[in-house]
Amino acid sequence: MAIFNDNISINSILGTGSSVKGDVKINGFARIDGDIDGNIEATGNVIIGENARIRGNIKAKSITVIGGIVLGDIVAPDFIKLLSSSVVIGDLQTKKLVSEENVVLHGHCISLSDSAEFASAVSRQENMKAISSMSIRI
Structure with missing residues (x-):
């Protein structure tokens, strides 16, 4: 009897040609080959397929971008x-970040294996984003 865990069984699939407008919450492992105009939050791993187009932020345990486009x-x-x-x-x-050749990345990257250093760097980056997004009114 085979036992599948979160690491090998895909719980949710959004196929090529499909689209979603709005935020998506996924329980477990997901593969996305369609278009999503909204944020994605998953409790497991997420695979972004080569035909996927994501316009929003993605939070998951781990993420593999096979060849799609993520604006977020x-x-x-x-x-x-x-x-x-x-x-x-x-x-x-x-x-941990792994990147092959011919990848386009435009943004800041925090990749630290030490949990305390990672948490500190993330906190600093989020604070800087909050400060830079605030407008000063006189």
């Missing part, structure tokens, strides 16, 4: 993998 920040404490021809326009926060 990616937060994945375990790891982020950017495979060849992936495009990410946004900031990355992870403890």
